[in-house]
Amino acid sequence: MDLFNVYPLLDIEPVKAEGFYVFDSNGNKYLDLYGGHAVISVGHSHPVYVKQISKQLKKIGFYSNSVQNPLQKELAKKLGRLSGYPDYSLFLCNSGAEANENALKLASFHTEKERVIAFERGFHGRTSAAVAVTDNPNIVAPVNGNHEVTILPLGDVDALEIELRKDDVCAVIIEGIQGIGGIHIPDPEFLKLVQQLCKVHNTVLILDEIQSGYGRSGKFFAHQYAEIQPDVITVAKGMGNGFPVGGVLISPEFEASFGLLGTTFGGNHLACAAATSVLNIMKEEALVENAAKVGEYLIDELKKIPEIKEVRGVGLMIGIEFDQEIAPIRKDLLNEHFIFTGVSGKHVIRLLPPLSITEAEAHRLVVALKLILSKK
Numbered sequence: 001m002d003l004f005n006v007y008p009l010l011d012i013e014p015v016k017a018e019g020f021y022v023f024d025s026n027g028n029k030y031l032d033l034y035g036g037h038a039v040i041s042v043g044h045s046h047p048v049y050v051k052q053i054s055k056q057l058k059k060i061g062f063y064s065n066s067v068q069n070p071l072q073k074e075l076a077k078k079l080g081r082l083s084g085y086p087d088y089s090l091f092l093c094n095s096g097a098e099a100n101e102n103a104l105k106l107a108s109f110h111t112e113k114e115r116v117i118a119f120e121r122g123f124h125g126r127t128s129a130a131v132a133v134t135d136n137p138n139i140v141a142p143v144n145g146n147h148e149v150t151i152l153p154l155g156d157v158d159a160l161e162i163e164l165r166k167d168d169v170c171a172v173i174i175e176g177i178q179g180i181g182g183i184h185i186p187d188p189e190f191l192k193l194v195q196q197l198c199k200v201h202n203t204v205l206i207l208d209e210i211q212s213g214y215g216r217s218g219k220f221f222a223h224q225y226a227e228i229q230p231d232v233i234t235v236a237k238g239m240g241n242g243f244p245v246g247g248v249l250i251s252p253e254f255e256a257s258f259g260l261l262g263t264t265f266g267g268n269h270l271a272c273a274a275a276t277s278v279l280n281i282m283k284e285e286a287l288v289e290n291a292a293k294v295g296e297y298l299i300d301e302l303k304k305i306p307e308i309k310e311v312r313g314v315g316l317m318i319g320i321e322f323d324q325e326i327a328p329i330r331k332d333l334l335n336e337h338f339i340f341t342g343v344s345g346k347h348v349i350r351l352l353p354p355l356s357i358t359e360a361e362a363h364r365l366v367v368a369l370k371l372i373l374s375k376k
């Protein structure tokens with residue numbers, strides 16, 4: 001059997017990783033400023049994380065959601081405390097798309113309405129409702145195309161109000177910071193108005209913090225810069241530092257009932273051990289604060305480079321936009337300077353490093369970029 005060939009691959013085989021470094025099969029050491037797509041939060045193979053998962057695996061790795069599992073309660077308590085949502089409840093699942101799928105379902109059950117409002121350039125995953133609310137027709141198959149979705153320009157309050165007045169919208173879904181769309185931060189005033197309008201029109205506000213959450217922005221959630229409290233928040237990526245785990249944080253206004261949502265693997269013992277150790281490490285090492293500090297330094301330094309068109313983002317979620325195509329720059333970063341970066345389209349380099357990086361590593365990127373750009 002061969003693999004279903006859906007990914008364009010770099011010609012690199014990572015065989016080991018440690019902290020913010022990745023080592024390939026040829027013995028090369030790379031600085032990881034991509035974090036496997038915003039997944040590595042506390043650092044690769046963190047010893048506390050490895051120990052807690054290994055210890056758990058020796059006891060019990062999995063049982064279904066038909067028995068008591070105190071690890072889930074411990075995780076929910078810790079997440080509630082650290083994120084500033086102690087009175088919300090948690091539904092555990094396995095990925096970002098699944099978190100959004102469940103959030104949308106919940107909104108529809110709760111309001112008994114069907115239509116969803118999402119925003120241009122937004123990405124919410126590849127399962128049915130999640131992909132339907134994603135602004136990319138190329139990945140929406142006919143089988144996903146029957147959802148009632150309206151996609152509006154990000155920041156257009158008037159258009160939003162017109163749609164919400166029709167009284168058929170169950171949810172507005174929005175990323176804390178648009179990631180795949182190229183690192184665009186929704187205006188805090190816009191977010192406040194979205195929250196107000198959702199309340200008036202009995203519509204659930206879902207904040208997709210799958211990429212921008214878990215400390216990446218320098219606050220636990222990016223929407224906390226706007227001082228709003230969404231009804232539902234979705235998380236994944238950094239939550240498990242590589243272990244597949246996702247979650248839906250649900251406001252006390254929602255009532256749970258048996259069978260409303262469900263999953264086989266979600267919240268299994270190993271996933272809980274991974275996610276709990278991530279929270280412990282984040283707190284112990286003050287990683288949210290570190291993301292804010294190092295991010296500010298890096299953004300300031302990048303803004304001083306004249307060849308860069310625009311630097312967007314906050315904390316360690318950064319987009320660097322160029323007039324020129326970025327493929328050659330990214331190639332030089334990788335092959336000559338041994339630095340992994342991400343992309344968004346043809347003109348934006350995306351940085352999503354482990355939250356533990358220091359200014360010294362951030363500085364390495366600045367030096368490398370200056371060198372590369374001076375030669376182009």
Ligand SMILES: Cc1ncc(COP(=O)(O)O)c(C=O)c1O
Pocket residue numbers: 095096097098100123124125126175179180208209210211212236237
């Ligand atoms: C904002 C956002 N939402 C949802 C997803 C989907 O997550 P997953 O790939 O875990 O299904 C992603 C993935 O990149 C994302 O960036």
